[in-house]
Amino acid sequence: MTSNVELDRAAAPQDGTAVPDRVAIADVAALGGRIAAAVSQVVLGKPDVIRLALITLLSEGHLLLEDVPGTGKTVLAKSLARSVDGTVSRVQFTPDLMPGDVTGVSVYDRSTSQFEFRPGPVFANIVVADEINRASPKTQSALLECMEEHQVTVDGTSYRLGRPFLVVATQNPVEMEGTYPLPEAQRDRFFARVSIGYPDRSAEVAMLADRDRGDPLAAISPVADAATIAALIDTVGTVHLAPALRQYLVDIVGTTRTIPEIRLGASPRSVLHLARAAKAAAALDGRNFVVPDDIQRLAVPVLAHRLLLTVEAHAARRSAEDIVAGLVGRLRVPRGG
Template sequence: MDLAAAAMSIHANVERVIDGKSEAIDTAITVLLAEGHLLIEDVPGVGKTALARALARSIDGTVHRVQFTPDLLPSDITGVSVFDQARAAFEFRPGAVFANIVIGDEINRASPKTQSALLEAMSERQVSVDGTTYPLAPPFMVVATQNPVEMEGTYALPEAQRDRFMARISMGYPDATAELAMIHGHDRVEPVEELESVVPLADFTAMIGEARAVHVSDAVGRYVVAISTATREHPRIYLGASPRATLQLVRAAKARAAMAGREFVLPDDIDVLAEAVLAHRLIVDRGAPPAATLVRDIVATTAVPQGS
C-alpha cells in the first residue's frame, strides 16, 4: 500500500467514528504525518477526544489520555524517579507522555506550570527528569483539546506553548444528518472501541520518512517566507509568525502533498494549510479582525514568486 492509499484508509477508518468532519480528519492525519502536534479548540461534546483515539487505533499506536485539571502535577505528565529499596537505587516511572499519541484533554484547565511540562517533549521529543534524558519513541504526537478560553475555569495557553502546536482546528457541531447517524450508531456501543488498525505502526513510521523527502522548490519556499513576513509587518498584528511557524507550515505542506500522491509541494498546499498552522500563533491588536481572517487576507494578497 502506497502512502496516498494508506492515508485514505486511515481517513476512512476515522470517519467511521467522526461523522461529517472530513476536513478536520484530513488535517489531523497531515499533522501526524508531518511529526507535528495538534490543538483542537471547541466546546465540549463535539468529538475532540474521539478523533484522537480513532487516529491512534488506526495506526496501531499506543495512546495515553491525560485529563488536565488544576491539581495536575508536571510529574504526572513527564514521570518521576522513585527510590526502590530492594535495589537501593532510583527507578524511573514514565509518565503519560510516553505514548505514540498523547491526548491532553482540556489542556487549558491545568495551571501554566503543568502546561509547560509538555514543552520539552513537544519540541525535542524527549523528557529530562533528575538530570537524565529519556527519548520518546516515534511517531509521537500530542493532541491537546481545549474549551474556548472564555469558559469558566480555564487558563489561556502562553505564546510559547501555542507555538509548539503545528496546527489548530475547530470541530464544530455536526450537521443534522451526521447527528442523526450518531444517534443510531452510538446507542449500543462506542464506535471507537470497535476500530481496528488499518496501517501498522512500522509502516506509518516509514510513511513519515517519505513525507519528509517531498521536494519544496525555491519558489514555494519564497512564497512561505513571504506569507510569514507579511504577518510580522501587518499593522493589525502585534506578534507575527515565528520561524518555527514557517518551518512547520512547510512540513505540513509536504505531508499534504504526499497524501495527494505528489513528490513536490504546490502553492495550493500552503494556501489550504496556512490558516490552521499560522492563525493560533498570532496576537492581533484590540479591535482587529480575528487572526484567521487576517491570515486568509494575507494569503489572498501574496503573490507566488516565479522560478523553479
C-alpha cells in the same frame, strides 16, 4: 485560491533533483486514505478536519483541537489513536495535575538503594491531552520539551520518546472559569489548530441511528503500526519543495510580522511547520512535489493560532483566521519552480 496546471508543473523539480519513488508516495496516499476512512466511521461529516489530523501525524507535529463542548474533540483524538497500532495514553488535565504526573518521576528503590525512573503517560506514540487548559501553567510547561525535542529530562537525565510522537490536545475556548490560557510558547509548539464545528443535519441524523447501540470507537481496527507511520514520515520528508515556493512560504510568514493589526507575528518555527504540512498534503494527494494550493490551504490552521492581535483588531472583531486568509489572497503566487 490560485491554482492551474501551469503552476503545478512549475512547482515540480526542474533541476535534476532526485524525487522519491512514486510507489512510496502512493503508499502514503493509500494508507492515509485507510486511516481517514477508519476515523470517519466515528467522526461523521468532517473530512477536512480528519485530513488535517493526518497531515499533522505525517509531519511529526502536534494538534490542538479547540471547540465548544460536545463537538467530538476527544472522539477525534481517540479514533485517530485507535487507527494506529502503537502505544496510546490519555491524560485528563486538571488544576491539581503535577508535571511528574505527565512526564514521570524518579522513585527510590530500597532494595537497590537507587532512584528508578518510572515513565509517565507522555511515553507513548499518541498522547491525548484532554482539556489541556485546565492544568496550571507549571504542568503545561512540562510538555514544552516533550513536544519540541521529543525527550523528557528528569533529575538531570534525558529520556528519548518513541517515534512517532503525537500530542493531540483538546480545549474549550468558551468556558474560562477554572482554566489557564495556553502561553505563547506552548501554542507555538502546536503544529496546527482546528475547530471541529457542529455536524451538518445528515451527520446528526446518522449519529442518532447507531450511537445508542454501543461505542462506535470499538469498531475501529488499526490500519498501520508505529513503524509504518515512522517510515511514511520519512517519505513525506523527501517531497520536493521548489525554491520559489520556499520564498513564498517565507513571504507569507514574514508578512504576519508587518501587519498593523498583529502585535506578535508568526515565528520561524512556523515556517518549518507550514513547509512540512505542505509536503504531507502533497504526499496524501499522491504527488512528490508541493504546489501553491498545498500552502494556501494550510496557512490558516498552521499560522493563525500563533498570532497575537492588537486591541484595535479585537475591537473591530477581526480574527487571526481572517487576517491570514486575507494576506494569502493578496500575496503574489510564484510562477516558476
